[in-house]
Amino acid sequence: MFSPTSDGKPPSQSRQQPGSACEECRRRKLRCDRQQPKCGLCIESGVVCNTSTSRPRGPKRGHLKALITRIAALESRLIEQQGEIVTGDHFLNLMEGSTFNGVPNEDQQRMQQYRTPTSDTETNSNNHFTDERPYELQPISPGTCVSELMRADLDQSYFDRVHIFAPFLHRRRYFSWAREPVKSDSRTCLQFSMWTMAASLSAQFQHLSHSLYRDTRQLLEALDSKDNRMEHIDIHQAQAWILLAIYEFMRMNYRRGWLSAGRSFRLVQLMRLYEIDSPSNSLAEQTKVPSPGDWVEIEEKRRTFWMAYTLDRLVSMHNEWPLTLNEQVISTRLPAPELEFQSGRPVLTGFLSEAIASSDHAILSSFVECINLATICGRSISHRQRSTVERVYGDVSQDFWDRHQWLDDILTQRMQILSLHYPSASEQVDPMLLFTNMVAQTTVIYLYKTIESMSWETGEYQIAVLSYEKRAMCAAKEIVMLAKALSQLSYFKVHPFTPIPLFICAEFLLTHRDLDVSIDIQLEEILEALRDLKNVNNLANDYLNLFEPEGDRGHFGHIENRL
Numbered sequence: 428m429f430s431p432t433s434d435g436k437p438p439s440q441s442r443q444q445p446g447s448a449c450e451e452c453r454r455r456k457l458r459c460d461r462q463q464p465k466c467g468l469c470i471e472s473g474v475v476c477n478t479s480t481s482r483p484r485g486p487k488r489g490h491l492k493a494l495i496t497r498i499a500a501l502e503s504r505l506i507e508q509q510g511e512i513v514t515g516d517h518f519l520n521l522m523e524g525s526t527f528n529g530v531p532n533e534d535q536q537r538m539q540q541y542r543t544p545t546s547d548t549e550t551n552s553n554n555h556f557t558d559e560r561p562y563e564l565q566p567i568s569p570g571t572c573v574s575e576l577m578r579a580d581l582d583q584s585y586f587d588r589v590h591i592f593a594p595f596l597h598r599r600r601y602f603s604w605a606r607e608p609v610k611s612d613s614r615t616c617l618q619f620s621m622w623t624m625a626a627s628l629s630a631q632f633q634h635l636s637h638s639l640y641r642d643t644r645q646l647l648e649a650l651d652s653k654d655n656r657m658e659h660i661d662i663h664q665a666q667a668w669i670l671l672a673i674y675e676f677m678r679m680n681y682r683r684g685w686l687s688a689g690r691s692f693r694l695v696q697l698m699r700l701y702e703i704d705s706p707s708n709s710l711a712e713q714t715k716v717p718s719p720g721d722w723v724e725i726e727e728k729r730r731t732f733w734m735a736y737t738l739d740r741l742v743s744m745h746n747e748w749p750l751t752l753n754e755q756v757i758s759t760r761l762p763a764p765e766l767e768f769q770s771g772r773p774v775l776t777g778f779l780s781e782a783i784a785s786s787d788h789a790i791l792s793s794f795v796e797c798i799n800l801a802t803i804c805g806r807s808i809s810h811r812q813r814s815t816v817e818r819v820y821g822d823v824s825q826d827f828w829d830r831h832q833w834l835d836d837i838l839t840q841r842m843q844i845l846s847l848h849y850p851s852a853s854e855q856v857d858p859m860l861l862f863t864n865m866v867a868q869t870t871v872i873y874l875y876k877t878i879e880s881m882s883w884e885t886g887e888y889q890i891a892v893l894s895y896e897k898r899a900m901c902a903a904k905e906i907v908m909l910a911k912a913l914s915q916l917s918y919f920k921v922h923p924f925t926p927i928p929l930f931i932c933a934e935f936l937l938t939h940r941d942l943d944v945s946i947d948i949q950l951e952e953i954l955e956a957l958r959d960l961k962n963v964n965n966l967a968n969d970y971l972n973l974f975e976p977e978g979d980r981g982h983f984g985h986i987e988n989r990l
Contacts, residue, residue, distance in 0.1 A: 862922035
């Protein structure tokens with residue numbers, strides 16, 4: 428008989444004895460009375476009664492939930508302290524399922540503020556956002572996803588590594604508007620494109636570059652579709668597309684970079700940046716006696732145009748595509764020296780045609796020298812294309828030789844100026860100058876390829892071909908020396924289009940292997956430079972694969988068949 432409890436009710440009797448059920452009852456899925464040393468069922472069945480003494484499997488009740496909560500708290504603290512951008516699978520967890528007790532955590536709330544999709548988010552098989560999903564452009568605060576320290580680091584990396592070959596931003600002017608809590612959509616796009624480029628040229632942030640790239644492209648495409656009125660086109664929008672195109676050439680593929688470059692060219696044309704200093708342009712009046720602030724703004728536009736113009740020439744070198752920006756209509760002055768630009772001291776510079784035709788050996792900035800050589804290279808491309816058309820119509824005349832000699836003369840003059848004012852290839856540390864010299868030597872090879880393509884059988888023609896072939900061999904050797912000089916630079920500071928002249932040189936050397944026993948050694952030097960660059964530049968990797976298919980180093984049959 429049970430004694431009553433304090434409330435007068437008898438205590439409840441346990442339905443089973445304490446302990447674990449025996450193995451036989453577990454197997455037969457019967458209720459075990461847990462009597463010791465044998466349960467009643469085993470006694471009746473005459474079988475051995477064994478009871479397992481192992482502990483129950485799995486975590487204690489509530490332990491898993493406590494671990495999940497603790498991990499989420501640690502992730503939140505890491506993001507706040509290190510300024511980490513949330514990407515990949517973690518991004519999806521935050522956006523789609525990382526809620527506790529039905530309430531989104533702090534990270535999830537931040538990412539929801541960061542961007543808002545126009546429809547339900549879709550993911551691909553790799554649990555990444557699809558590149559095609561459009562997003563509405565929202566007034567985004569960069570601090571939402573990028574901490575102050577990380578933003579400062581990316582900005583510094585941009586001006587240390589990207590500005591070297593894309594010098595169109597005024598540093599003090601950028602930092603002035605970058606600190607504003609609310610920025611225009613075009614400035615937000617520019618800032619994200621800057622971070623994309625900076626991250627791609629940083630060992631620390633490189634793994635974030637593609638995520639930043641997707642966001643930048645979505646923002647730019649949303650901006651392009653937001654308003655189609657021409658008066659709403661902003662210089663920052665064109666600058667962002669230029670940077671995005673360069674990123675795509677380096678990290679994506681040539682086709683995508685080429686298409687994005689075309690968008691930047693059209694924006695430059697829509698803003699008529701090719702005629703900033705035309706007498707008919709109202710901006711030209713400001714260049715006469717400008718205030719420092721007005722001059723810096725105009726100079727940024729000039730530099731943006733010349734960056735697009737140079738990009739147009741450089742990306743047309745290999746495939747000989749027609750140029751987009753017509754040199755004949757340009758009435759925009761050349762960029763001012765970098766020191767004057769950054770310090771805001773107005774100077775009056777000359778025009779492109781004057782600089783190329785002048786015999787004055789005055790020292791120009793490395794950016795202007797690159798523009799000059801890119802122009803001569805672009806003219807050589809047009810010369811080759813024009814001669815091809817003339818051959819089709821059977822109209823090759825003395826004009827070909829006149830054009831060819833004219834191009835040869837101005838190229839020789841610019842190369843002499845470079846050699847007089849700048850150190851030799853083995854001593855160069857300026858990435859822009861090193862690349863400019865590569866473009867100059869590549870143009871020599873290009874002129875040889877043009878004259879070689881002609882089919883005249885006269886003795887004078889044969890002598891000219893041999894003369895240009897000899898000069899092209901010297902140019903190739905010089906490019907090999909420049910390729911060796913690349914080792915003096917950080918790979919993150921090498922001009923992004925360096926693989927193009929390296930590849931053109933390698934093609935030339937490969938087709939002339941029988942002329943000199945040392946050519947194979949020179950060719951290997953070029954390929955080694957491409958191998959060094961392939962980890963940071965897809966152009967180098969793509970060109971290298973033409974020479975070394977599937978890692979077959981030293982085998983050139985694939986590219987020889989192509990040539």
